[in-house]
Amino acid sequence: MQDDHHHHHHHNPAPQFRDLPAVPTDGSPLLIDVWRGNLIESRHAVHGAVVDSHGGVAAAWGDFEAPIYGRSAIKPLLALLLVESGAADRYQLTDREIALSCASHSGEPGHVDAVKAWLGKGGMTVGDLECGPQAPSHEPALRAMYEAHEGATRERNNCSGKHAGFLTAAKHLGFPTKGYVQIEHPLQQRLLGILEQMSGFSLAGVPRGVDGCGIPTLAFPIGHHAFAMAQLADPHHLPDARAAACRRIAHAMTTEPWYVAGTNRYCTKVMEVTGAKAAIKTGAEGVYMGALPQHGLGICLKVADGAGRAAEVAMGAVLRHLGVIDEADEAKLQAVLEPAVRNWAGIVTGRIAPGTEARF
Amino acid sequence: MQDDHHHHHHHNPAPQFRDLPAVPTDGSPLLIDVWRGNLIESRHAVHGAVVDSHGGVAAAWGDFEAPIYGRSAIKPLLALLLVESGAADRYQLTDREIALSCASHSGEPGHVDAVKAWLGKGGMTVGDLECGPQAPSHEPALRAMYEAHEGATRERNNCSGKHAGFLTAAKHLGFPTKGYVQIEHPLQQRLLGILEQMSGFSLAGVPRGVDGCGIPTLAFPIGHHAFAMAQLADPHHLPDARAAACRRIAHAMTTEPWYVAGTNRYCTKVMEVTGAKAAIKTGAEGVYMGALPQHGLGICLKVADGAGRAAEVAMGAVLRHLGVIDEADEAKLQAVLEPAVRNWAGIVTGRIAPGTEARF
Numbered sequence: 001m002q003d004d005h006h007h008h009h010h011h012n013p014a015p016q017f018r019d020l021p022a023v024p025t026d027g028s029p030l031l032i033d034v035w036r037g038n039l040i041e042s043r044h045a046v047h048g049a050v051v052d053s054h055g056g057v058a059a060a061w062g063d064f065e066a067p068i069y070g071r072s073a074i075k076p077l078l079a080l081l082l083v084e085s086g087a088a089d090r091y092q093l094t095d096r097e098i099a100l101s102c103a104s105h106s107g108e109p110g111h112v113d114a115v116k117a118w119l120g121k122g123g124m125t126v127g128d129l130e131c132g133p134q135a136p137s138h139e140p141a142l143r144a145m146y147e148a149h150e151g152a153t154r155e156r157n158n159c160s161g162k163h164a165g166f167l168t169a170a171k172h173l174g175f176p177t178k179g180y181v182q183i184e185h186p187l188q189q190r191l192l193g194i195l196e197q198m199s200g201f202s203l204a205g206v207p208r209g210v211d212g213c214g215i216p217t218l219a220f221p222i223g224h225h226a227f228a229m230a231q232l233a234d235p236h237h238l239p240d241a242r243a244a245a246c247r248r249i250a251h252a253m254t255t256e257p258w259y260v261a262g263t264n265r266y267c268t269k270v271m272e273v274t275g276a277k278a279a280i281k282t283g284a285e286g287v288y289m290g291a292l293p294q295h296g297l298g299i300c301l302k303v304a305d306g307a308g309r310a311a312e313v314a315m316g317a318v319l320r321h322l323g324v325i326d327e328a329d330e331a332k333l334q335a336v337l338e339p340a341v342r343n344w345a346g347i348v349t350g351r352i353a354p355g356t357e358a359r360f
Numbered sequence: 361m362q363d364d365h366h367h368h369h370h371h372n373p374a375p376q377f378r379d380l381p382a383v384p385t386d387g388s389p390l391l392i393d394v395w396r397g398n399l400i401e402s403r404h405a406v407h408g409a410v411v412d413s414h415g416g417v418a419a420a421w422g423d424f425e426a427p428i429y430g431r432s433a434i435k436p437l438l439a440l441l442l443v444e445s446g447a448a449d450r451y452q453l454t455d456r457e458i459a460l461s462c463a464s465h466s467g468e469p470g471h472v473d474a475v476k477a478w479l480g481k482g483g484m485t486v487g488d489l490e491c492g493p494q495a496p497s498h499e500p501a502l503r504a505m506y507e508a509h510e511g512a513t514r515e516r517n518n519c520s521g522k523h524a525g526f527l528t529a530a531k532h533l534g535f536p537t538k539g540y541v542q543i544e545h546p547l548q549q550r551l552l553g554i555l556e557q558m559s560g561f562s563l564a565g566v567p568r569g570v571d572g573c574g575i576p577t578l579a580f581p582i583g584h585h586a587f588a589m590a591q592l593a594d595p596h597h598l599p600d601a602r603a604a605a606c607r608r609i610a611h612a613m614t615t616e617p618w619y620v621a622g623t624n625r626y627c628t629k630v631m632e633v634t635g636a637k638a639a640i641k642t643g644a645e646g647v648y649m650g651a652l653p654q655h656g657l658g659i660c661l662k663v664a665d666g667a668g669r670a671a672e673v674a675m676g677a678v679l680r681h682l683g684v685i686d687e688a689d690e691a692k693l694q695a696v697l698e699p700a701v702r703n704w705a706g707i708v709t710g711r712i713a714p715g716t717e718a719r720f
Contacts, residue, residue, distance in 0.1 A: 038567045041429055133704060133705075157704055212704055349569055
């Protein structure tokens with residue numbers, strides 16, 4: 001990648017960054033502080049990069065060449081095959097289903113019912129899903145599940161939409177639907193090829209792990225993850241079918257943000273405000289990525305210690321820095337940009353905010 | 361405190377440290393790594409100190425002079441007033457109730473029932489508890505609560521035993537029972553005096569916050585928290601009533617470890633194996649403390665980013681380093697000393713372990 005802070009390409013204006021005191025411009029990590037009373041109680045360091053679709057690094061924090069697992073934050077990239085293969089059209093998938101294929105949903109009834117309906121439309125069942133059983137993260141849904149004397153199930157798994165997408169693509173492409181989570185399966189091999197093109201990084205021999213839902217997860221640099229998201233945001237270099245799939249995925253995520261996460265979730269709340277400006281996606285262990293179609297930029301953030309609370313606040317700081325969240329948006333998003341910490345009685349005891357002061 | 365790595369005092373032998381490669385002896389922070397496949401996915405830095413009852417620093421990691429909130433890890437110190445005032449004897453409290461007064465329990469029926477019985481014995485009700493309502497952290501207890509169409513309550517709050525202890529002490533001392541969580545209340549003022557003596561640190565003007573359960577939490581250095589735990593472990597310098605209370609609290613915690621935490625909890629599992637050797641207590645935001653009566657040492661650890669998973673693994677490394685967990689204990693505790701990371705299907709995808717390699 002070029003280290004080019006002022007790169008102009010043919011149809012995106014040069015980004016106009018807002019100078020926020022808590023967003024370092026000297027290459028040091030972003031710091032996210034957890035305040036209680038008048039003391040920083042805990043501190044997170046965040047590594048990240050903002051990259052354009054030509055590979056120019058528009059901004060970076062910390063060690064942005066460090067290899068990371070993209071975890072669920074790359075789901076929008078993994079959904080490309082579903083769309084570009086024609087499977088999405090063949091099964092007449094709506095924006096909601098495309099958004100679900102990119103989702104880490106909260107297991108609310110609306111998510112679970114939509115996944116089951118989608119599987120039914122494709123002649124598949126929840127028994128075909130190869131993700132493990134999971135209970136909803138949304139408390140009212142969890143409560144309702146227990147009150148109904150039910151338990152964790154595969155369709156409630158936060159990744160069930162991605163798995164429905166995998167099954168649909170496998171079926172359309174004539175692959176076996178069994179074993180689709182294994183790296184040897186042709187579906188996973190195709191996905192690796194897509195990831196290599198999108199990221200511009202060879203995945204031969206990189207560190208590999210198994211994700212929470214059973215699929216392979218491969219490690220490559222933060223900056224290349226950001227480049228992949230930049231290409232998703234601005235796919236004009238890509239082959240037509242892939243470019244169209246990028247646009248459709250970004251459109252689906254930003255049009256149906258509840259299906260990407262759920263009630264009171266950060267991805268959903270931010271996309272409800274930023275609209276077509278930002279398709280953002282959280283991942284486990286403090287990963288957050290975003291594609292900014294109007295800016296032609298991609299974002300990848302990784303909290304060194306894996307804390308999701310810091311990834312959210314860091315993403316907010318970066319979106320403000322880039323002007324994606326403007327001052328009008330800020331007022332609407334204050335509760336998630338610098339969230340309050342509350343105790344069991346609901347009293348505010350502190351807040352989480354980008355940091356500037358010394359600690360540890 | 362004296363920086364004295366080889367202090368000998370009159371009845372505890374000099375600690376014999378085991379030289380573990382992942383426990384630095386150069387003053388750098390302890391590192392705790394989260395592995396997935398063959399890559400360190402996330403990393404935690406831990407600051408801490410091991411101090412003896414004369415104030416000698418036996419071991420230290422990172423910035424052990426940093427002020428921290430002790431959070432729930434100081435509950436054993438806050439229980440001193442209950443015991444030394446004579447309230448515990450007057451209400452015939454058993455080791456289980458003393459252990460509960462030091463607990464962050466999981467809200468299992470055995471915990472909740474014991475708190476309610478204790479309150480009844482003292483002529484108090486759950487309505488007198490000033491902690492906020494909380495649901496059990498133990499999944500089967502949570503499930504049973506919802507299946508019974510019940511919700512979060514004060515007696516289920518993980519701190520309800522501490523609050524029962526506060527109420528009992530306030531009643532015995534003739535203080536009003538209402539408002540006992542406020543810093544102006546005479547109970548909290550007495551507790552601050554106890555904390556000052558135990559820690560050897562003046563709390564005038566230190567940073568202050570409100571804890572999860574509504575009581576004040578005051579910040580003072582890690583090393584002084586460790587010293588307070590050292591005095592709890594080896595109270596021979598303290599006035600007789602306070603020394604006796606220290607011994608009774610350490611005895612109760614190590615004799616009834618299930619009442620300090622709960623099923624499958626780290627505090628409980630470790631104390632079930634180490635017995636009288638270690639009274640350990642977790643706190644929110646990555647705090648862990650321990651009193652080692654047979655060694656005359658106190659431990660305080662603080663994960664910079666607040667992650668409890670790292671505090672547990674760090675405490676295990678320190679207890680091994682100090683020889684409190686010996687090789688026979690290690691075999692029994694392997695599952696908590698270096699815990700596996702599992703996905704939703706139950707497959708092991710990684711582990712958490714003390715770190716040595718470069719990352720970030």
